[in-house]
Amino acid sequence: MSQTKADELRNALVDDILTQRHLPAAVERALRTVPRETFLPGIKLEDAYTDQAVTIKDHPDGGPLPLSCASVPSVVAMMLAQLAAKPDDNILEVGAGTGYNAALLAELAHEGKVTAVDIDADVALHARTTLNAAGYERVKVLERDGLLHVWESAPYDRIMATVGVWDIPTTWWSQLLDGGRLVLPLRWRGQTRSVALTRHGDTLVSDAMELCGFVPIIGQTSEKTALLTATGSVRVHYDADQAVDASALANTLAHAPCRGAWSAQRIGKGETFDGVWLRATASDDRVCRLEVTPEAVQQDLVRKPAMPSRSPALIDGDSLAYLTYRREDADPQRPFQLGAAAYGPHGESLAQHLIAHIEAWGADRTALPRMTITPVETAPPTGHTIEKWESRITLAY
Incomplete structure (x- = not known):
């Protein structure tokens, strides 16, 4: 199909997302700019621009969840809005996937830097290949366990996880600047929510959370x-x-x-x-x-x-x-x-x-709790606390 058709489908998808939620102008521009079809080779153009996830690699143990997939576009848009990236930000993405989200981040941080990591060699290679094909050579892609330290470009203004996370690893504290922002699909008590947190010294404090579902990160089996x-x-x-x-x-x-x-x-x-x-x-x-x-x-x-x-x-x-x-x-x-x-x-x-x-x-059906996350060795604030291995989650309405 022609590039005009791809542009039409892309704009129609973004228009549909805008009927569901308000998006910052920069996020809308990025979604209208980045060609999602380039990151999904072999997928029909119409399927690349439906609001659904697309598996790019099945799980090797035959489990029900894929090892990696392209996330639902409306969820991608929601999380980018939560991240509130600035043009000169230095951003780390944990879970490179198709490379599509990293390209969107590169559009948002067009004067900054974007590093995407993935633990799977095939997935990292896919992301590197598609980012090059789409013209985003400046995005750094590393085959790396995202739970470990990504020292090459640290510290970061923003960290965004595109895999489900059960606990905040200690390494992320050392990589995120004070005042920096962390957005991740956080799992507790069987639910997963995309939580946006800002670092204030030894605490991460939420200001947004929305229901979502993501492939769990490898290495956290709790x-x-x-x-x-x-x-x-x-x-x-x-x-x-x-x-x-x-x-x-x-x-x-x-x-x-x-x-x-x-x-x-x-x-x-x-x-x-x-x-x-x-x-x-x-x-x-x-x-x-x-x-x-x-x-x-x-x-x-x-x-x-x-x-x-x-x-x-x-x-x-x-x-x-x-x-x-x-x-x-x-x-x-x-x-x-x-x-x-x-x-x-x-x-x-x-x-x-x-x-x-x-x-x-x-x-109060729309009320959200205030979530505060602290390293496990520090005293938690007042509220109901949930113990993880490396951090504590405190929730209070």
């Missing part, structure tokens, strides 16, 4: 899984610091389901309720992620969760409660009522706690 069925059709995912007894949970579904509970909160079709999960993590260390396969739902092994692949759940010994919903036509604008399904001896109590989290979210 999430665990407990099976509630022998086949793994129902499972919970939890963090290493959480007191979850996987053997006890194996018998949870053997108990008859509890009555559960229903909240006063209702939602309309397409209305997001992920804030319930976020709100719960700011005060409750029992929050995990429940995953239920479609087969388990069809076989009626459990009451259907609000989101079968990823619903917040509270775990206590051999009991759990998780987010569910039912249709109540009394309010045609918001016909779906949020509630808690529960199993196990302490299920009813857990359901009531989950309802309290739902109601707290419902009182």
Whole structure:
């Protein structure tokens, strides 16, 4: 197809993204300038300009997630807006991927420097090749573990991770200038959110966070899984610091389901309720992620969760409660009522706690917590603290 057609498709995609969110003028210009198709050789032009992720390398162990992919363009745009890069910034990107995001960063920091690293040799070579083809030879691409020190161009004004991160490594503190900005898909209690943080001495303080999903970074294996069925059709995912007894949970579904509970909160079709999960993590260390396969739902092994692949759940010994919903036509604008399904001896109590989290979210559905991250050896600020290996996350509303 002609270059004119590519330009038309690119501009149409950006126009569509602009209907979803406001973008800084510099980010909009970068998205309209960088040819995404160049970074996705072999992909149909129309597919290069749809708002979806594109896998460029499958995971070698055959896992469900790819090793590397081109992120959803609207998510890319959102994270670039969070980064707030300046023309003369020195930027580090962790997770080179296709090279597309590095090209966008080069447009934003056109008077500065951009370094992109990737642990996989094939991915790093792909990024280097496509960046050269698109005319971004000045972007430095290194085959490097992004969790380690990238000393060649350090220190950096901005660090941006385009892979899911469970913990802030100590090396990033030594590379980010005081007053510098870090944007990353941060994972805690089973959810992933793109968090924008500014460094103030020994603290990183958030001013934005949005739900997202990313391939996890290689080298941080601090999430665990407990099976509630022998086949793994129902499972919970939890963090290493959480007191979850996987053997006890194996018998949870053997108990008859509890009555559960229903909240006063209702939602309309397409209305997001992920804030319930976020709100719960700011005060409750029992929050995990429940995953239920479609087969388990069809076989009626459990009451259907609000989101079968990823619903917040509270775990206590051999009991759990998780987010569910039912249709109540009394309010045609918001016909779906949020509630808690529960199993196990302490299920009813857990359901009531989950309802309290739902109601707290419902009182201010757009509220976001203030996240403060400190190195593990320093004292955390006031608030609910989540322990990682190298850092502490403190959340406070």
